[in-house]
Amino acid sequence: MIRIEHLSKKFGDLVVLKDINTEIKRGEIVSIIGPSGTGKSTLLRCLNLLDYPSGGSIYIDGVNILDKKADVAKIRQKMNMVFQSFNLFSHLSVMENLTIAPIRLRGMSKEAARTKALELLRLVGLAEKAENYPEELSGGQQQRVAIARCLAMEPEIILFDEPTSALDPTMVREVLSVIRRLAREGITMAIVTHEMDFARDVSNRVLYMDEGLIFEEGTPDEIFENPQKDKTRAFINRTLSFTWRILSPDYDLYAMNAEIEAFCEKQILPKKTRYNLLLLIEELLQIYAPYLGKMILDMTIAYSEKSRRLDLICESTGEKANPLDSHGLTDDLGFTIIKNLTESIDYQWHNGKNRLEFQVKNLSHEE
Structure with missing residues:
Protein backbone atom coordinates (compact mmCIF):
# COMPACT_ATOMS: atom_id res chain seq x y z
CA MET A 1 0.00 0.00 0.00
CA ILE A 2 2.79 2.41 0.99
CA ARG A 3 6.48 2.02 0.13
CA ILE A 4 9.05 4.57 1.31
CA GLU A 5 12.55 4.59 -0.16
CA HIS A 6 15.47 6.74 1.01
CA LEU A 7 13.14 9.47 2.26
CA SER A 8 14.79 12.58 3.71
CA LYS A 9 13.57 15.95 4.92
CA LYS A 10 15.46 19.11 5.83
CA PHE A 11 14.25 22.43 7.20
CA GLY A 12 17.10 24.73 6.21
CA ASP A 13 20.22 23.24 7.79
CA LEU A 14 18.19 21.07 10.18
CA VAL A 15 18.02 17.43 9.02
CA VAL A 16 14.78 15.92 10.39
CA LEU A 17 14.53 12.67 8.39
CA LYS A 18 17.51 10.64 7.16
CA ASP A 19 17.19 7.82 4.65
CA ILE A 20 13.82 6.37 5.78
CA ASN A 21 13.01 3.00 4.20
CA THR A 22 9.92 0.95 5.07
CA GLU A 23 6.66 -0.51 3.74
CA ILE A 24 3.09 -0.52 5.04
CA LYS A 25 0.91 -3.29 3.64
CA ARG A 26 -2.79 -3.00 2.83
CA GLY A 27 -4.87 -3.45 6.00
CA GLU A 28 -1.80 -3.16 8.25
CA ILE A 29 -1.77 -1.03 11.38
CA VAL A 30 1.70 0.42 12.01
CA SER A 31 2.49 2.40 15.16
CA ILE A 32 5.41 4.82 15.10
CA ILE A 33 7.02 5.46 18.50
CA GLY A 34 10.09 7.26 19.76
CA PRO A 35 11.26 10.32 21.66
CA SER A 36 9.93 13.81 20.87
CA GLY A 37 11.68 15.64 18.06
CA THR A 38 12.82 12.55 16.16
CA GLY A 39 10.79 13.12 12.97
CA LYS A 40 7.72 10.94 13.61
CA SER A 41 5.13 13.60 12.78
CA THR A 42 7.25 14.92 9.91
CA LEU A 43 7.22 11.43 8.40
CA LEU A 44 3.40 11.41 8.39
CA ARG A 45 3.26 14.93 6.98
CA CYS A 46 5.62 13.88 4.18
CA LEU A 47 3.36 10.91 3.36
CA ASN A 48 0.47 13.34 2.93
CA LEU A 49 2.71 15.97 1.24
CA LEU A 50 1.86 18.54 3.89
CA ASP A 51 5.64 18.76 4.15
CA TYR A 52 7.37 18.13 0.85
CA PRO A 53 10.29 15.69 1.18
CA SER A 54 13.83 16.81 0.37
CA GLY A 55 14.69 13.49 -1.26
CA GLY A 56 13.63 9.90 -1.82
CA SER A 57 10.42 8.30 -3.07
CA ILE A 58 6.94 7.57 -1.66
CA TYR A 59 4.85 5.00 -3.50
CA ILE A 60 1.10 4.73 -2.88
CA ASP A 61 -0.34 1.67 -4.64
CA GLY A 62 2.75 1.63 -6.84
CA VAL A 63 2.57 5.30 -7.86
CA ASN A 64 5.44 7.59 -6.81
CA ILE A 65 3.59 10.61 -5.45
CA LEU A 66 6.77 12.70 -5.72
CA ASP A 67 6.82 12.20 -9.49
CA LYS A 68 5.85 15.47 -11.20
CA LYS A 69 3.43 13.52 -13.44
CA ALA A 70 1.57 11.98 -10.48
CA ASP A 71 -2.06 13.04 -9.89
CA VAL A 72 -1.51 14.03 -6.26
CA ALA A 73 -5.10 15.20 -5.74
CA LYS A 74 -6.43 11.79 -6.78
CA ILE A 75 -3.91 9.93 -4.65
CA ARG A 76 -4.72 12.13 -1.66
CA GLN A 77 -8.35 10.98 -1.84
CA LYS A 78 -7.08 7.59 -0.71
CA MET A 79 -5.40 9.06 2.36
CA ASN A 80 -6.61 11.25 5.19
CA MET A 81 -5.06 12.52 8.40
CA VAL A 82 -6.22 13.06 11.97
CA PHE A 83 -4.21 15.73 13.79
CA GLN A 84 -3.47 16.08 17.48
CA SER A 85 -5.18 19.49 17.61
CA PHE A 86 -8.54 18.36 16.07
CA ASN A 87 -8.58 21.14 13.39
CA LEU A 88 -12.38 21.31 13.27
CA PHE A 89 -14.06 24.34 11.72
CA SER A 90 -15.26 26.23 14.79
CA HIS A 91 -17.94 28.20 12.88
CA LEU A 92 -19.56 25.01 11.55
CA SER A 93 -21.71 22.48 13.39
CA VAL A 94 -20.54 18.90 13.81
CA MET A 95 -22.78 17.84 10.93
CA GLU A 96 -21.44 20.61 8.69
CA ASN A 97 -17.86 19.65 9.57
CA LEU A 98 -18.56 16.11 8.35
CA THR A 99 -20.48 16.98 5.18
CA ILE A 100 -18.60 19.95 3.71
CA ALA A 101 -15.77 17.94 2.12
CA PRO A 102 -17.86 15.06 0.68
CA ILE A 103 -20.25 17.61 -0.89
CA ARG A 104 -17.61 19.94 -2.31
CA LEU A 105 -14.82 17.49 -3.18
CA ARG A 106 -16.67 14.26 -3.97
CA GLY A 107 -19.89 15.71 -5.37
CA MET A 108 -22.19 13.95 -2.91
CA SER A 109 -25.71 15.24 -2.47
CA LYS A 110 -26.52 16.96 0.82
CA GLU A 111 -28.94 14.18 1.75
CA ALA A 112 -26.42 11.39 1.07
CA ALA A 113 -23.68 13.26 2.89
CA ARG A 114 -25.91 13.78 5.96
CA THR A 115 -26.94 10.12 5.98
CA LYS A 116 -23.30 9.03 5.82
CA ALA A 117 -22.32 11.58 8.49
CA LEU A 118 -24.95 10.25 10.91
CA GLU A 119 -23.68 6.70 10.37
CA LEU A 120 -20.17 7.82 11.21
CA LEU A 121 -21.28 9.82 14.24
CA ARG A 122 -23.04 6.71 15.53
CA LEU A 123 -19.81 4.80 14.94
CA VAL A 124 -17.91 7.19 17.21
CA GLY A 125 -20.80 7.53 19.68
CA LEU A 126 -21.71 11.15 18.95
CA ALA A 127 -24.91 11.09 16.86
CA GLU A 128 -26.71 13.21 19.48
CA LYS A 129 -24.10 15.96 19.02
CA ALA A 130 -24.73 16.38 15.27
CA GLU A 131 -26.03 19.94 15.55
CA ASN A 132 -23.63 21.08 18.26
CA TYR A 133 -20.60 23.27 17.60
CA PRO A 134 -17.02 22.15 18.43
CA GLU A 135 -16.72 24.56 21.38
CA GLU A 136 -19.66 22.77 23.02
CA LEU A 137 -17.78 19.45 23.04
CA SER A 138 -15.05 18.05 25.25
CA GLY A 139 -11.59 17.47 23.81
CA GLY A 140 -12.22 13.74 23.50
CA GLN A 141 -15.51 14.36 21.71
CA GLN A 142 -13.86 16.82 19.32
CA GLN A 143 -11.21 14.27 18.44
CA ARG A 144 -13.87 11.63 17.78
CA VAL A 145 -15.63 14.11 15.47
CA ALA A 146 -12.28 14.68 13.72
CA ILE A 147 -11.98 10.90 13.18
CA ALA A 148 -15.54 10.75 11.83
CA ARG A 149 -14.80 13.68 9.49
CA CYS A 150 -11.75 11.82 8.22
CA LEU A 151 -13.84 8.69 7.57
CA ALA A 152 -16.45 10.72 5.68
CA MET A 153 -14.03 10.88 2.74
CA GLU A 154 -13.85 7.06 2.74
CA PRO A 155 -10.04 6.93 2.76
CA GLU A 156 -8.10 3.70 2.27
CA ILE A 157 -5.31 4.99 4.51
CA ILE A 158 -5.61 7.01 7.72
CA LEU A 159 -2.65 8.78 9.29
CA PHE A 160 -2.98 9.56 13.00
CA ASP A 161 -0.58 12.17 14.39
CA GLU A 162 -0.55 11.66 18.18
CA PRO A 163 -4.37 11.69 18.32
CA THR A 164 -4.51 11.72 22.14
CA SER A 165 -1.64 14.07 23.03
CA ALA A 166 -3.89 17.13 23.46
CA LEU A 167 -6.38 15.30 25.66
CA ASP A 168 -6.82 14.94 29.39
CA PRO A 169 -6.08 11.38 30.59
CA THR A 170 -9.81 10.77 31.21
CA MET A 171 -10.57 11.44 27.52
CA VAL A 172 -7.79 9.33 26.03
CA ARG A 173 -9.60 6.02 26.43
CA GLU A 174 -12.68 7.06 24.43
CA VAL A 175 -10.54 8.05 21.44
CA LEU A 176 -8.38 4.93 21.58
CA SER A 177 -11.53 2.79 21.71
CA VAL A 178 -12.70 4.32 18.42
CA ILE A 179 -9.31 3.69 16.78
CA ARG A 180 -9.36 0.07 18.02
CA ARG A 181 -12.77 -0.34 16.39
CA LEU A 182 -11.43 1.05 13.10
CA ALA A 183 -8.52 -1.39 13.29
CA ARG A 184 -11.01 -4.26 13.16
CA GLU A 185 -12.48 -2.78 9.96
CA GLY A 186 -9.26 -3.46 8.02
CA ILE A 187 -8.37 0.17 7.23
CA THR A 188 -4.65 0.76 6.64
CA MET A 189 -3.36 2.98 9.43
CA ALA A 190 -0.10 4.64 10.44
CA ILE A 191 -0.26 5.97 13.99
CA VAL A 192 2.26 8.22 15.71
CA THR A 193 1.58 7.67 19.40
CA HIS A 194 3.11 7.93 22.85
CA GLU A 195 0.57 5.44 24.26
CA MET A 196 2.75 2.35 24.50
CA ASP A 197 0.06 -0.05 25.72
CA PHE A 198 -2.21 1.04 22.89
CA ALA A 199 0.55 0.63 20.29
CA ARG A 200 1.26 -2.85 21.60
CA ASP A 201 -2.42 -3.80 21.57
CA VAL A 202 -3.58 -2.44 18.22
CA SER A 203 -0.54 -2.72 15.90
CA ASN A 204 0.58 -5.37 13.46
CA ARG A 205 4.00 -3.74 13.40
CA VAL A 206 5.87 -1.07 15.37
CA LEU A 207 8.55 1.34 14.12
CA TYR A 208 10.93 2.87 16.66
CA MET A 209 12.32 6.20 15.40
CA ASP A 210 15.23 8.16 16.82
CA GLU A 211 17.55 10.81 15.38
CA GLY A 212 15.51 10.98 12.17
CA LEU A 213 15.98 7.26 11.44
CA ILE A 214 14.00 4.07 11.85
CA PHE A 215 16.26 2.44 14.41
CA GLU A 216 14.25 -0.76 14.74
CA GLU A 217 11.00 -2.28 13.51
CA GLY A 218 9.16 -5.49 14.25
CA THR A 219 6.04 -7.02 15.72
CA PRO A 220 4.76 -5.57 19.01
CA ASP A 221 6.19 -8.57 20.88
CA GLU A 222 9.59 -8.10 19.24
CA ILE A 223 9.76 -4.39 20.00
CA PHE A 224 8.24 -4.38 23.48
CA GLU A 225 9.51 -7.72 24.80
CA ASN A 226 12.84 -8.22 23.07
CA PRO A 227 14.19 -5.00 21.49
CA GLN A 228 17.58 -5.50 19.85
CA LYS A 229 18.94 -1.95 19.95
CA ASP A 230 20.06 -0.12 23.11
CA LYS A 231 18.13 3.02 22.19
CA THR A 232 14.91 1.05 21.69
CA ARG A 233 15.40 -0.78 24.96
CA ALA A 234 16.02 2.47 26.83
CA PHE A 235 12.92 4.10 25.35
CA ILE A 236 10.62 1.14 26.00
CA ASN A 237 11.77 0.96 29.61
CA ARG A 238 11.77 4.77 29.88
Whole structure:
Protein backbone atom coordinates (compact mmCIF):
# COMPACT_ATOMS: atom_id res chain seq x y z
CA MET A 1 0.00 0.00 0.00
CA ILE A 2 2.79 2.41 0.99
CA ARG A 3 6.48 2.02 0.13
CA ILE A 4 9.05 4.57 1.31
CA GLU A 5 12.55 4.59 -0.16
CA HIS A 6 15.47 6.74 1.01
CA LEU A 7 13.14 9.47 2.26
CA SER A 8 14.79 12.58 3.71
CA LYS A 9 13.57 15.95 4.92
CA LYS A 10 15.46 19.11 5.83
CA PHE A 11 14.25 22.43 7.20
CA GLY A 12 17.10 24.73 6.21
CA ASP A 13 20.22 23.24 7.79
CA LEU A 14 18.19 21.07 10.18
CA VAL A 15 18.02 17.43 9.02
CA VAL A 16 14.78 15.92 10.39
CA LEU A 17 14.53 12.67 8.39
CA LYS A 18 17.51 10.64 7.16
CA ASP A 19 17.19 7.82 4.65
CA ILE A 20 13.82 6.37 5.78
CA ASN A 21 13.01 3.00 4.20
CA THR A 22 9.92 0.95 5.07
CA GLU A 23 6.66 -0.51 3.74
CA ILE A 24 3.09 -0.52 5.04
CA LYS A 25 0.91 -3.29 3.64
CA ARG A 26 -2.79 -3.00 2.83
CA GLY A 27 -4.87 -3.45 6.00
CA GLU A 28 -1.80 -3.16 8.25
CA ILE A 29 -1.77 -1.03 11.38
CA VAL A 30 1.70 0.42 12.01
CA SER A 31 2.49 2.40 15.16
CA ILE A 32 5.41 4.82 15.10
CA ILE A 33 7.02 5.46 18.50
CA GLY A 34 10.09 7.26 19.76
CA PRO A 35 11.26 10.32 21.66
CA SER A 36 9.93 13.81 20.87
CA GLY A 37 11.68 15.64 18.06
CA THR A 38 12.82 12.55 16.16
CA GLY A 39 10.79 13.12 12.97
CA LYS A 40 7.72 10.94 13.61
CA SER A 41 5.13 13.60 12.78
CA THR A 42 7.25 14.92 9.91
CA LEU A 43 7.22 11.43 8.40
CA LEU A 44 3.40 11.41 8.39
CA ARG A 45 3.26 14.93 6.98
CA CYS A 46 5.62 13.88 4.18
CA LEU A 47 3.36 10.91 3.36
CA ASN A 48 0.47 13.34 2.93
CA LEU A 49 2.71 15.97 1.24
CA LEU A 50 1.86 18.54 3.89
CA ASP A 51 5.64 18.76 4.15
CA TYR A 52 7.37 18.13 0.85
CA PRO A 53 10.29 15.69 1.18
CA SER A 54 13.83 16.81 0.37
CA GLY A 55 14.69 13.49 -1.26
CA GLY A 56 13.63 9.90 -1.82
CA SER A 57 10.42 8.30 -3.07
CA ILE A 58 6.94 7.57 -1.66
CA TYR A 59 4.85 5.00 -3.50
CA ILE A 60 1.10 4.73 -2.88
CA ASP A 61 -0.34 1.67 -4.64
CA GLY A 62 2.75 1.63 -6.84
CA VAL A 63 2.57 5.30 -7.86
CA ASN A 64 5.44 7.59 -6.81
CA ILE A 65 3.59 10.61 -5.45
CA LEU A 66 6.77 12.70 -5.72
CA ASP A 67 6.82 12.20 -9.49
CA LYS A 68 5.85 15.47 -11.20
CA LYS A 69 3.43 13.52 -13.44
CA ALA A 70 1.57 11.98 -10.48
CA ASP A 71 -2.06 13.04 -9.89
CA VAL A 72 -1.51 14.03 -6.26
CA ALA A 73 -5.10 15.20 -5.74
CA LYS A 74 -6.43 11.79 -6.78
CA ILE A 75 -3.91 9.93 -4.65
CA ARG A 76 -4.72 12.13 -1.66
CA GLN A 77 -8.35 10.98 -1.84
CA LYS A 78 -7.08 7.59 -0.71
CA MET A 79 -5.40 9.06 2.36
CA ASN A 80 -6.61 11.25 5.19
CA MET A 81 -5.06 12.52 8.40
CA VAL A 82 -6.22 13.06 11.97
CA PHE A 83 -4.21 15.73 13.79
CA GLN A 84 -3.47 16.08 17.48
CA SER A 85 -5.18 19.49 17.61
CA PHE A 86 -8.54 18.36 16.07
CA ASN A 87 -8.58 21.14 13.39
CA LEU A 88 -12.38 21.31 13.27
CA PHE A 89 -14.06 24.34 11.72
CA SER A 90 -15.26 26.23 14.79
CA HIS A 91 -17.94 28.20 12.88
CA LEU A 92 -19.56 25.01 11.55
CA SER A 93 -21.71 22.48 13.39
CA VAL A 94 -20.54 18.90 13.81
CA MET A 95 -22.78 17.84 10.93
CA GLU A 96 -21.44 20.61 8.69
CA ASN A 97 -17.86 19.65 9.57
CA LEU A 98 -18.56 16.11 8.35
CA THR A 99 -20.48 16.98 5.18
CA ILE A 100 -18.60 19.95 3.71
CA ALA A 101 -15.77 17.94 2.12
CA PRO A 102 -17.86 15.06 0.68
CA ILE A 103 -20.25 17.61 -0.89
CA ARG A 104 -17.61 19.94 -2.31
CA LEU A 105 -14.82 17.49 -3.18
CA ARG A 106 -16.67 14.26 -3.97
CA GLY A 107 -19.89 15.71 -5.37
CA MET A 108 -22.19 13.95 -2.91
CA SER A 109 -25.71 15.24 -2.47
CA LYS A 110 -26.52 16.96 0.82
CA GLU A 111 -28.94 14.18 1.75
CA ALA A 112 -26.42 11.39 1.07
CA ALA A 113 -23.68 13.26 2.89
CA ARG A 114 -25.91 13.78 5.96
CA THR A 115 -26.94 10.12 5.98
CA LYS A 116 -23.30 9.03 5.82
CA ALA A 117 -22.32 11.58 8.49
CA LEU A 118 -24.95 10.25 10.91
CA GLU A 119 -23.68 6.70 10.37
CA LEU A 120 -20.17 7.82 11.21
CA LEU A 121 -21.28 9.82 14.24
CA ARG A 122 -23.04 6.71 15.53
CA LEU A 123 -19.81 4.80 14.94
CA VAL A 124 -17.91 7.19 17.21
CA GLY A 125 -20.80 7.53 19.68
CA LEU A 126 -21.71 11.15 18.95
CA ALA A 127 -24.91 11.09 16.86
CA GLU A 128 -26.71 13.21 19.48
CA LYS A 129 -24.10 15.96 19.02
CA ALA A 130 -24.73 16.38 15.27
CA GLU A 131 -26.03 19.94 15.55
CA ASN A 132 -23.63 21.08 18.26
CA TYR A 133 -20.60 23.27 17.60
CA PRO A 134 -17.02 22.15 18.43
CA GLU A 135 -16.72 24.56 21.38
CA GLU A 136 -19.66 22.77 23.02
CA LEU A 137 -17.78 19.45 23.04
CA SER A 138 -15.05 18.05 25.25
CA GLY A 139 -11.59 17.47 23.81
CA GLY A 140 -12.22 13.74 23.50
CA GLN A 141 -15.51 14.36 21.71
CA GLN A 142 -13.86 16.82 19.32
CA GLN A 143 -11.21 14.27 18.44
CA ARG A 144 -13.87 11.63 17.78
CA VAL A 145 -15.63 14.11 15.47
CA ALA A 146 -12.28 14.68 13.72
CA ILE A 147 -11.98 10.90 13.18
CA ALA A 148 -15.54 10.75 11.83
CA ARG A 149 -14.80 13.68 9.49
CA CYS A 150 -11.75 11.82 8.22
CA LEU A 151 -13.84 8.69 7.57
CA ALA A 152 -16.45 10.72 5.68
CA MET A 153 -14.03 10.88 2.74
CA GLU A 154 -13.85 7.06 2.74
CA PRO A 155 -10.04 6.93 2.76
CA GLU A 156 -8.10 3.70 2.27
CA ILE A 157 -5.31 4.99 4.51
CA ILE A 158 -5.61 7.01 7.72
CA LEU A 159 -2.65 8.78 9.29
CA PHE A 160 -2.98 9.56 13.00
CA ASP A 161 -0.58 12.17 14.39
CA GLU A 162 -0.55 11.66 18.18
CA PRO A 163 -4.37 11.69 18.32
CA THR A 164 -4.51 11.72 22.14
CA SER A 165 -1.64 14.07 23.03
CA ALA A 166 -3.89 17.13 23.46
CA LEU A 167 -6.38 15.30 25.66
CA ASP A 168 -6.82 14.94 29.39
CA PRO A 169 -6.08 11.38 30.59
CA THR A 170 -9.81 10.77 31.21
CA MET A 171 -10.57 11.44 27.52
CA VAL A 172 -7.79 9.33 26.03
CA ARG A 173 -9.60 6.02 26.43
CA GLU A 174 -12.68 7.06 24.43
CA VAL A 175 -10.54 8.05 21.44
CA LEU A 176 -8.38 4.93 21.58
CA SER A 177 -11.53 2.79 21.71
CA VAL A 178 -12.70 4.32 18.42
CA ILE A 179 -9.31 3.69 16.78
CA ARG A 180 -9.36 0.07 18.02
CA ARG A 181 -12.77 -0.34 16.39
CA LEU A 182 -11.43 1.05 13.10
CA ALA A 183 -8.52 -1.39 13.29
CA ARG A 184 -11.01 -4.26 13.16
CA GLU A 185 -12.48 -2.78 9.96
CA GLY A 186 -9.26 -3.46 8.02
CA ILE A 187 -8.37 0.17 7.23
CA THR A 188 -4.65 0.76 6.64
CA MET A 189 -3.36 2.98 9.43
CA ALA A 190 -0.10 4.64 10.44
CA ILE A 191 -0.26 5.97 13.99
CA VAL A 192 2.26 8.22 15.71
CA THR A 193 1.58 7.67 19.40
CA HIS A 194 3.11 7.93 22.85
CA GLU A 195 0.57 5.44 24.26
CA MET A 196 2.75 2.35 24.50
CA ASP A 197 0.06 -0.05 25.72
CA PHE A 198 -2.21 1.04 22.89
CA ALA A 199 0.55 0.63 20.29
CA ARG A 200 1.26 -2.85 21.60
CA ASP A 201 -2.42 -3.80 21.57
CA VAL A 202 -3.58 -2.44 18.22
CA SER A 203 -0.54 -2.72 15.90
CA ASN A 204 0.58 -5.37 13.46
CA ARG A 205 4.00 -3.74 13.40
CA VAL A 206 5.87 -1.07 15.37
CA LEU A 207 8.55 1.34 14.12
CA TYR A 208 10.93 2.87 16.66
CA MET A 209 12.32 6.20 15.40
CA ASP A 210 15.23 8.16 16.82
CA GLU A 211 17.55 10.81 15.38
CA GLY A 212 15.51 10.98 12.17
CA LEU A 213 15.98 7.26 11.44
CA ILE A 214 14.00 4.07 11.85
CA PHE A 215 16.26 2.44 14.41
CA GLU A 216 14.25 -0.76 14.74
CA GLU A 217 11.00 -2.28 13.51
CA GLY A 218 9.16 -5.49 14.25
CA THR A 219 6.04 -7.02 15.72
CA PRO A 220 4.76 -5.57 19.01
CA ASP A 221 6.19 -8.57 20.88
CA GLU A 222 9.59 -8.10 19.24
CA ILE A 223 9.76 -4.39 20.00
CA PHE A 224 8.24 -4.38 23.48
CA GLU A 225 9.51 -7.72 24.80
CA ASN A 226 12.84 -8.22 23.07
CA PRO A 227 14.19 -5.00 21.49
CA GLN A 228 17.58 -5.50 19.85
CA LYS A 229 18.94 -1.95 19.95
CA ASP A 230 20.06 -0.12 23.11
CA LYS A 231 18.13 3.02 22.19
CA THR A 232 14.91 1.05 21.69
CA ARG A 233 15.40 -0.78 24.96
CA ALA A 234 16.02 2.47 26.83
CA PHE A 235 12.92 4.10 25.35
CA ILE A 236 10.62 1.14 26.00
CA ASN A 237 11.77 0.96 29.61
CA ARG A 238 11.77 4.77 29.88
CA THR A 239 15.38 4.62 30.99
CA LEU A 240 17.13 7.80 32.10
CA SER A 241 20.90 7.74 32.21
CA PHE A 242 23.97 9.69 33.23
CA THR A 243 27.54 8.90 32.12
CA TRP A 244 30.87 10.03 33.61
CA ARG A 245 34.06 9.41 31.62
CA ILE A 246 37.34 8.86 33.47
CA LEU A 247 40.50 9.38 31.42
CA SER A 248 43.19 9.59 34.12
CA PRO A 249 43.83 8.77 37.77
CA ASP A 250 43.48 12.49 38.51
CA TYR A 251 39.74 12.60 37.78
CA ASP A 252 37.52 14.97 39.80
CA LEU A 253 35.89 12.63 42.32
CA TYR A 254 33.90 15.39 44.05
CA ALA A 255 32.39 16.69 40.81
CA MET A 256 31.45 13.15 39.77
CA ASN A 257 29.78 12.41 43.11
CA ALA A 258 27.89 15.71 42.96
CA GLU A 259 26.58 14.84 39.50
CA ILE A 260 25.52 11.40 40.70
CA GLU A 261 23.72 12.89 43.72
CA ALA A 262 21.91 15.36 41.45
CA PHE A 263 20.83 12.57 39.08
CA CYS A 264 19.51 10.46 41.97
CA GLU A 265 17.64 13.39 43.50
CA LYS A 266 16.01 14.19 40.16
CA GLN A 267 14.70 10.61 39.96
CA ILE A 268 13.58 10.81 43.63
CA LEU A 269 15.59 7.74 44.57
CA PRO A 270 15.68 6.77 48.28
CA LYS A 271 18.67 7.93 50.32
CA LYS A 272 19.61 4.31 51.06
CA THR A 273 19.82 3.60 47.35
CA ARG A 274 21.96 6.68 46.73
CA TYR A 275 24.33 5.64 49.52
CA ASN A 276 24.61 2.10 48.14
CA LEU A 277 25.26 3.41 44.63
CA LEU A 278 28.04 5.73 45.77
CA LEU A 279 29.59 2.96 47.91
CA LEU A 280 29.46 0.57 44.95
CA ILE A 281 31.18 3.14 42.71
CA GLU A 282 33.84 3.73 45.40
CA GLU A 283 34.66 0.02 45.59
CA LEU A 284 34.77 -0.32 41.81
CA LEU A 285 37.10 2.64 41.44
CA GLN A 286 39.52 0.89 43.80
CA ILE A 287 39.52 -2.09 41.44
CA TYR A 288 40.02 0.07 38.34
CA ALA A 289 42.61 2.37 40.01
CA PRO A 290 45.76 0.54 38.72
CA TYR A 291 44.53 0.86 35.12
CA LEU A 292 43.30 4.48 35.07
CA GLY A 293 45.33 6.50 32.60
CA LYS A 294 45.99 3.36 30.52
CA MET A 295 42.38 2.99 29.42
CA ILE A 296 39.10 4.89 29.10
CA LEU A 297 36.46 4.11 31.74
CA ASP A 298 32.81 5.10 31.24
CA MET A 299 30.56 4.75 34.29
CA THR A 300 26.86 4.97 33.38
CA ILE A 301 23.94 5.10 35.80
CA ALA A 302 20.69 3.97 34.16
CA TYR A 303 17.30 4.21 35.88
CA SER A 304 14.10 2.70 34.42
CA GLU A 305 10.97 4.61 35.38
CA LYS A 306 8.88 1.67 34.25
CA SER A 307 10.56 -1.14 36.20
CA ARG A 308 12.14 1.08 38.90
CA ARG A 309 15.43 -0.66 38.24
CA LEU A 310 18.77 1.06 38.80
CA ASP A 311 21.84 -0.20 36.95
CA LEU A 312 25.48 0.80 37.04
CA ILE A 313 27.37 0.01 33.82
CA CYS A 314 31.17 0.16 33.63
CA GLU A 315 32.71 0.05 30.16
CA SER A 316 36.48 0.01 29.79
CA THR A 317 38.83 -0.17 26.83
CA GLY A 318 41.66 -2.69 26.62
CA GLU A 319 42.06 -6.42 26.17
CA LYS A 320 39.14 -8.71 26.81
CA ALA A 321 39.17 -9.40 30.56
CA ASN A 322 36.64 -9.24 33.39
CA PRO A 323 38.13 -6.79 35.95
CA LEU A 324 36.41 -8.69 38.77
CA ASP A 325 38.30 -11.88 37.88
CA SER A 326 41.76 -10.37 38.13
CA HIS A 327 44.26 -11.17 40.88
CA GLY A 328 41.96 -13.39 42.90
CA LEU A 329 39.57 -10.51 43.50
CA THR A 330 36.57 -12.78 43.98
CA ASP A 331 37.93 -13.68 47.43
CA ASP A 332 38.54 -10.04 48.35
CA LEU A 333 36.53 -8.05 50.92
CA GLY A 334 35.81 -5.40 48.28
CA PHE A 335 34.17 -7.99 46.05
CA THR A 336 32.04 -9.16 48.98
CA ILE A 337 30.83 -5.59 49.50
CA ILE A 338 30.04 -5.30 45.78
CA LYS A 339 28.00 -8.52 45.85
CA ASN A 340 26.07 -7.33 48.92
CA LEU A 341 25.17 -4.05 47.21
CA THR A 342 23.87 -5.61 43.99
CA GLU A 343 21.09 -7.92 42.84
CA SER A 344 23.10 -9.21 39.90
CA ILE A 345 26.44 -8.80 38.11
CA ASP A 346 26.86 -9.42 34.40
CA TYR A 347 30.07 -9.27 32.34
CA GLN A 348 30.16 -8.98 28.54
CA TRP A 349 32.68 -8.20 25.84
CA HIS A 350 30.62 -5.57 24.01
CA ASN A 351 31.64 -3.42 21.01
CA GLY A 352 35.32 -3.97 21.75
CA LYS A 353 34.94 -3.01 25.43
CA ASN A 354 34.80 -4.82 28.75
CA ARG A 355 31.30 -4.21 30.07
CA LEU A 356 30.25 -4.86 33.66
CA GLU A 357 26.60 -4.30 34.53
CA PHE A 358 25.39 -4.18 38.13
CA GLN A 359 21.78 -4.02 39.32
CA VAL A 360 21.75 -1.94 42.51
CA LYS A 361 19.75 -3.19 45.53
CA ASN A 362 17.01 -1.53 47.57
CA LEU A 363 15.64 0.70 44.84
CA SER A 364 11.97 0.21 45.65
CA HIS A 365 12.24 0.49 49.44
CA GLU A 366 12.17 3.82 51.24
CA GLU A 367 14.03 4.05 54.49
